[in-house]
Amino acid sequence: MYVRHLGLQDFRSWAQVDLDLESGRTVFVAPNGYGKTNLVEALWYSATLGSHRVASDAPLIRAGAERAIISTIVVNDGRELAIDLEVLAGRANKARLNRSPVRSAREVLGVLRAVMFAPEDLALVRGDPAERRRYLDELATTRRPRIAAVRADYDKVLRQRTALLKTAAGARHRGDRSVADTLDVWDGHLAEHGAQLVAARIELKGASQPAGIDVRGDGSLVAWTGRVRRTPLEGRDALEALRQSVSVEP
Numbered sequence: 001m002y003v004r005h006l007g008l009q010d011f012r013s014w015a016q017v018d019l020d021l022e023s024g025r026t027v028f029v030a031p032n033g034y035g036k037t038n039l040v041e042a043l044w045y046s047a048t049l050g051s052h053r054v055a056s057d058a059p060l061i062r063a064g065a066e067r068a069i070i071s072t073i074v075v076n077d078g079r080e081l082a083i084d085l086e087v088l089a090g091r092a093n094k095a096r097l098n099r100s101p102v103r104s105a106r107e108v109l110g111v112l113r114a115v116m117f118a119p120e121d122l123a124l125v126r127g128d129p130a131e132r133r134r135y136l137d138e139l140a141t142t143r144r145p146r147i148a149a150v151r152a153d154y155d156k157v158l159r160q161r162t163a164l165l166k167t168a169a170g171a172r173h174r175g176d177r178s179v180a181d182t183l184d185v186w187d188g189h190l191a192e193h194g195a196q197l198v199a200a201r202i203e204l205k206g207a208s209q210p211a212g213i214d215v216r217g218d219g220s221l222v223a224w225t226g227r228v229r230r231t232p233l234e235g236r237d238a239l240e241a242l243r244q245s246v247s248v249e250p
Contacts, residue, residue: 002022002074004022005019005071005073007019007070010061012038013035049093049105052118056089057093058090061089066088069085069087071083082098092105136205150197154194161186161190
């Protein structure tokens, strides 16, 4: 899989970009502040519908513009798929797949699969647990695009429940039990969607742990990870993999 073409309109610092790419390694070389990271951010947005630098879409739109356009052509096993995203501040984004509109932008998730390493990743270590949960949820969405809908439903229920809690004190003072009954309903929805997210995180953690440990005749250890046996880990690496596989996090 690779991106054959990247097109941008009013995205970050770029007024217009039409960039043809090829399979293999690509290196963007330019002075600081030229907009190299913005190109990578646009590709990441096409893969995840989110930025690795900001939480909202408004900063992605070039100053003075009303919207930003990100267009990519992805080649996978010889088949080309075109993704067109229209980024709108404060409104639902629009998407097209092979030039045809889709009902939800989430329907393009999974067309482009990507892995990014950026300085912002230090927040996984330095930041609070919410940052690590966000990272796991994004990775789970990349592996299983349907998780995007679960995340959206969870966030929606959480906002509704929080708004209801703000009115609960006054309702309880008036002896109104309807708020408590409604809260029970939202609690159920929150638990349902939350359980699906937790299950996805646990599955993701399990997929990254050693699937097995072999003890050779000379007493050395060999570990391999994932569901399919891959390059073995030996010596100290195998011991570390074994330690991590049996550790219990608080």
